[in-house]
Amino acid sequence: MDDIAPPADATPRHDEAPRLRRLSLYEVVAERLREMVLEGELPPGGRISEKKLCETFEVSRTPLREALKVLANEGIIELLPNRGAKVTEVEPREVADLFEVMVELEGLSGRLLASRADEVAIAEIRDLHDRMMAHYRQQERQDYFALNQRLHRRLTEIAGNRVLLELEASLTVKVTRARYAANLQLGRWEESAREHQAILEALERRDGEGLARAMREHMRRTGEAVIQGLVDG
Amino acid sequence: MDDIAPPADATPRHDEAPRLRRLSLYEVVAERLREMVLEGELPPGGRISEKKLCETFEVSRTPLREALKVLANEGIIELLPNRGAKVTEVEPREVADLFEVMVELEGLSGRLLASRADEVAIAEIRDLHDRMMAHYRQQERQDYFALNQRLHRRLTEIAGNRVLLELEASLTVKVTRARYAANLQLGRWEESAREHQAILEALERRDGEGLARAMREHMRRTGEAVIQGLVDG
């Protein structure tokens, strides 16, 4: 078939996902800005200078401003009419509200999960969970966190409610930001691992109410820890 | 859930900054576009021509495209790379997911409400409710609907969770769109009025669980009716 030697400098054509498209510039910029805000490279409350960002990204103002509109809609930054933009502050009160909502969504996610997860899905979750726990035992913080995010996302995917999935995704950005701002301690790690255990067990029992409760509880405690970290500073 | 946030002054905050500012052009355009999509003036699935919209709005492409970015983020339209945009379709499955989430949020709203609404707030709600019911008796559909929206919004405002408020606002846009698409019949009116009655009673009893249940149920039934209308229609 296609085992004829390709030209040396050609990019592979038959790779990747079904459809692969070149992202618009504003999407790239938005993604990069999100990162910068998340990791505190742009400090909360800090004014954003369009010109400076244009220079660092080496793009013109048009795509940059389009990206700003998107981030503003996501609540990551605020647009001040005629005065540019500033990074949204992380206020404990707001974060508390955020988790209060997340707890409900997690509950829904759990209930749906228990009724919709089949054997294959559960096996996949268990695998993710095991790998995550391995990182936990190795104290590999970054990997643990990354897998944790992925696991949570996968759970909601399996729950099968698209609206819920999008919502959680967008709220998770804020949660992550709060986490960074709170510089969450490792102390919570152990507790968190136990909660994950409980979640997995409820899932394997197909115990909808139990799963909902476990997931809510996990989110509630995470919220408490984050807010604690924020308040203590 | 236990109070995490510090007491803070429980001041009712219907005191939005009365600062008067001229809206940006893209905000005006976005608002108008939202209306057009909502009322079906731009049909679901229909392609959006930038040029044509520029001409009808009499603005240049820059603010128009910024508005499109915002609406895309809200899920009202979809951006097709290099091929403009199209109005998002209203699919029964998606609408079902939407209401599933809304039911949970209403439940949260109800529980918070019962614990946070003071006498003044309850009196205000009762007033809105009475006025709404007057429109119901007069069969003034438009006014009833407008006041209904306002009442629901006010309930969530009083519940005092900002994140929840924003979320409901953005989801309500989609709900309203589904409603239009379903061309919701009057048959549901009467039932809806009864449910509102139940909500008000639970609120006045300060019955948190009862209120949560009533509000969830109301949203659940609304969803059923809308989806029914979508599938039949």
Next chain:
DNA sequence: ATTCTGCATTTTGAATTCAAAATACACGAA
């Protein structure tokens, strides 16, 4: 007739330009 190819036209993506608003600063009066 059907499919393919190449070109002209249209539409979108992004940079640039122009105008309006906000900011910074120097100067003068109380």
Next chain:
DNA sequence: TTCGTGTATTTTGAATTCAAAATGCAGAAT
């Protein structure tokens, strides 16, 4: 000094311009 006031500079809002991609279509090849 401190407070305004007026002006120059910077920054933002929006229109325009330029380039790249997609679309439509005529004619050729099958």
